[in-house]
Amino acid sequence: AVSIALTEGDEVISGVVHEAAGRETFTAWKGGGAYLNGERIRVTEVPHPSGSLVATGFPYKDFSRLPSYLKCLAYLLKNTTGVRRMGSASIDLSYVACGRFEIFFEYGLNPWDVAAGTLLVTEAGGIVSNFSGNQLKITGHEIIASNANVYPEILKIISNFMLK
Secondary structure, eight states: EEEEEETTEEEEEEEEEETTTTTTEEEEEEETTEETTTOOOOOOOOGGGGGGGGEOOOOOOOOOHHHHHHHHHHHHHHSSEEEOOOOOHHEEEEEEEEEEEEEEESOOOOOHHHHHHHHHHTTTTTEOOTTSSSSSTTSSEHHHHHOOOHHHHHHHHHHHHOOO
């Protein structure tokens, strides 16, 4: 994927994620909505994590939280409709924005991994935060993204495992 974000200070005001293999281009601008190939997109209305499809990434550099991550992953495998790994945080976030996934979480990312995708999710009606529930600055150190229905419960679940 190619992921590009335009920021004004700490705020992402425009973002584009292009998935070359799928020939899909996701775009968003602050206050202007989120789009897939020019068509408006929205997060799903799935009400609970139990009915959700989860996307995540595997740690590749920082293994200090690996035991907690694996416990969280095991819980989600057993208590959701499934877990997927696409290979790109920007694609995972884009897929939450267009309703292919309900939940994305990961840690150890960088701003260029998440900046455009976070705007896509919020402009599509979703919520993005860190594992403590604080509004995400574009660091990418830790991220949860989901629809508004699932968010409160998934925040509790992920925080329970990842903030110990």
